Each structure stands twice: as C-alpha cells, then as structure tokens.
Amino acid sequence: MSKPQFLWFLAATMILNSATLLAASDSSKSKPQSSYELMSSENKAMQDDPSLNPAMFWVGDGEVLWNKPEKNNQSCASCHGDAKKSMRGIATAFPKMMKGKLQTLEGQINQCRVSAQGASALAYESKDLLSLTAYIAYQSKGMPIAIKETPENKSAMQKGRQSFYQRMGQLNLSCAQCHEDRAGLKLGGSPIPQGHPNAYPIYRLEWQTLGSLQRRLRNCMSGVRAQQYEYGSPEMAQLELFLAWRARGLPLESPGVRP
Amino acid sequence: MSKTSRTSITMPSSAKKGSIIEIRAIAQHDMESGFRYTESGKLIPRDIIRVFTCTYNDVEIFKADFYSGIGANPLIIFTTIATETGVLEFKWSGDNGYEAVNQANITVS
C-alpha cells in the first residue's frame, strides 16, 4: 500500500489496539443493546417526543403519499386501506423473501408502485421514498424485530453473515471487529454501538436529515475505505437481513434520532 | 428549498386565565447555512428561515430572528400568558420567498 494508506492503517490499528487495552469488552452479550442507550439525554428526548422529533415531518409526508392516487388511480390505501391497521408489524418482518426475491422495505415499496400502481420506482434517499418508509416503519414502533432463519432465507442470511464477518476495505476491518468485539469501547471519542438497525429510517444529526439504513451502511464502508455496496443491491439486502436477524427481539424505534 | 413547508405547533388547547402556557413551534427546513461547500469547492448559498412571529388574537406576543447558527428543522419553545380565548397565529418567513403559517385555538376560562 502507498504511504498515506499505510499511515491510515497504522492510525486505525493503534486506535483499535489502545481501545482493547483500555477494558475487556463483554462480547458475550445475552441481549442485543440498542444504540439509543448510548445517546445523551437531550437526544433521547428528541427521539421520544413527537413534538421534538424532526423525523415526524417525514412521517406526515408519508401519510399524504400513502393516500395519493398514482397514474392508474391506485394509491397505497386502495389495496392496503388504513396503514395503522394493515402496516402494523410489517416493518418488523423485513427484509423478507417475496416471490423468490429478497426484498427490503424500500424495495417492496418500489415493487408495489411499479406493479400495482403503474408508477415509477422512487430513488433511494429521495424525500418520497424516505417519507413512505418512515410512515410504514412508524406503524410498527415499539414492536420487536421478528426476523427468523427460514429455509427460504437461509442462503441470503448466510451471505449477509459472511459480509458482516469478512474484512473489507483499505483498513481491512470487518463489521464484527468494531460492532461485536469492541462494542462499548470508544473510537475517536464516541462509544462504538452494537450496530443494530432497529431505529431506521433515522434522523441523523450528522446528515441533518432523515436517511435509510443503506445510507448508513455505505458510510461505514467508506469509513473503512471499502467499495460501497450499491443502493438496492442484493448484497445490501443480504446484509440488512443478517443485521435484522442479529437484532431480533429489539423493539423498533422508528423513526429514530441518532448523532 | 421550496417556498413553504410543513410546520407543527404543540400547545395546550385550554388554559386557566392568567396561567403561563408553553408553546413549541417547529418547521421542516434544511436551514442551509451558507457556510457549506460542494465536493467541487463551490459555496452553497444561504437559504434559511429568518423570522418567526406569533400573534395572539392579532397582537404580536413573540418574535424571533434566526441566523445560520440555528439547527435544521428549527424548533423554538417559548411561553405566553393565556389571556383570553382565541387564535394564535404562527408565521415563519425566510430566504428565497419562504413562508409558512400555522395556527392553534385556545379556550381560556
């Protein structure tokens, strides 16, 4: 590797080594911990109180889109009726195998639009897709993530698991090395979370806006200088599936607030 | 930023005469500070909410000037005395012709 790359690697190794020396991390967690617990009281209050949570604007926008008829006069409501009833618990079961294909929630929203509404797919991180995702996920707020290993998702789950444990990028780090082995220790002043996807989509203070899990995962990958998975790719869906399974039982906090 | 956006008001719908009520007002707005650059080094121009006012039965009871240092999706929490039954009107205005209004009714006994 070139000199600047080597210096990055050295810096990262030193930080990680000093992090391990500080305290023995308890990687044998019996229960997954939400990164909500690591936030300041102000940020927790921001998430908990709908009158303070900026993400609620996107939920409101999502409700409008839910009822908006598309080109063939079909809205989401035309098939699914009142989202408060029909979408309750739905977000806890994604990603899931639908007609032989692994779908994330965003992927399924687009699938519905294209096949049932005669509409075009919404771009990832667009206001409309984020609003719909936020509105649907919000209907499952407080419900535990319910992903199970099944014969249908077994192969996808295995691929996602491999992604999580495999070293990647110029910094040659795997997700597990930070988020499993060193969760709870500090990286550059911030505590390392276990990395559960139970609050997405989140209003991230860093982004100053709402964003999806895939956006966050791409951030992580660029953080270790790895080639980022593309939005909507099978690799993304497989990793999302594994992460959701790993977080099973954690209540959904969507839409969350994170620093 | 578009010319208007969603806003939200949280305050009690009824209060005793003379009591102090808390009002929370939040607007959906990126509040582009004017200090950020694109990847190619070009300055992104400022686009923020500049003024927020609250009137109570047409009498202005609160005003705030916002600058670039106010966070995105600006929130302001302030108080006022519940003097009479009526309507509180809230107005946000800012760069590029941005304007948003909201209102809330209060019953004062």
Next chain:
Amino acid sequence: MHKESIFQKSRRAWFKKIQQLGLIAVGAWFSPATVFAKPEDAAKAIQEITGGKPVLDGKVKLVIPPLVENGNLVVLKVSVESPMTANDYVKSIHVIAEGNPLPNIFTVYLTPRSGTATITTRVRLADSQTVRAIAQMSNGSFYQGQAETLVTLSACTELV
C-alpha cells in the same frame, strides 16, 4: 503531499516549486477551517447589540450540554430572571457563539405577556467554544450569561 527536496537541479524547476508552495499557502486561506469567528468577532457583535453600554453579569442562565455528540443540533436553553411585569420585563435576548463562522445565532423579542423569559431551541456549534447570552431589560440595562461546551464529531463521518 510528497516531501520532495526543493533543491532542484535547475533554477527554473526551483522557481516552479516555490510557486506551487505559494499557491498552496494562498489556498489554505480559503479553506473552511480559517473562516471560524474569533472572540473579537463575537465581541464586535455584542458591541453592536449593546451600543457600548455596560453589560452586567448575572440574571442570565444559559444551559447547553457540556459535552456534545454532534455539533449540528445542540439543545440550548436560556432563561433570564425577571418579574415580567409591565414595568420590569426582558425586552430581548441575543445569543452569540464565539466559535461559529457567524457569531449571532438568534435573537428573541419578549413582552410583558410572555410570562417567562425562558427560551429553548436547537443550534449549530461549529467547534468547542463559549456561547454567550445577552439580555436587554425594559429599563435599557444589559445582563449576560455564558456556557462552555466541548463539541465532538462522530467517528465514522460521511465521505460520499
């Protein structure tokens, strides 16, 4: 940056090297890092508010978290002791951040109908710094309060 020797074989090449260094030095002036306000800018902003009148300490309480996870959205609460009567109330509160590119963050204008002089909002803090609040009373006097905070940044920031 490559650390090559500036002692080149020919004078022309040496001149070119010096030119490049000069450009880099000039370029650094335009980087965002050098645009932060200094306490002098904050003092100037306060001077414009008070018109040079004396500012007394006390009555103004400014609360921000002492350690901030992300400077993009920091909860800030300012409250001023005052009976808030027709004869004695807080006319305005100005909040100034010494370490931001623009020191003024917000100003609120109150009336005897306000009930309290307590305001909560969420602000951007560019760096660890001292934040000041200046309150003007109905009798024209000025009071100030301040709070210091450390601003950290998340470890995995977004590149693309």
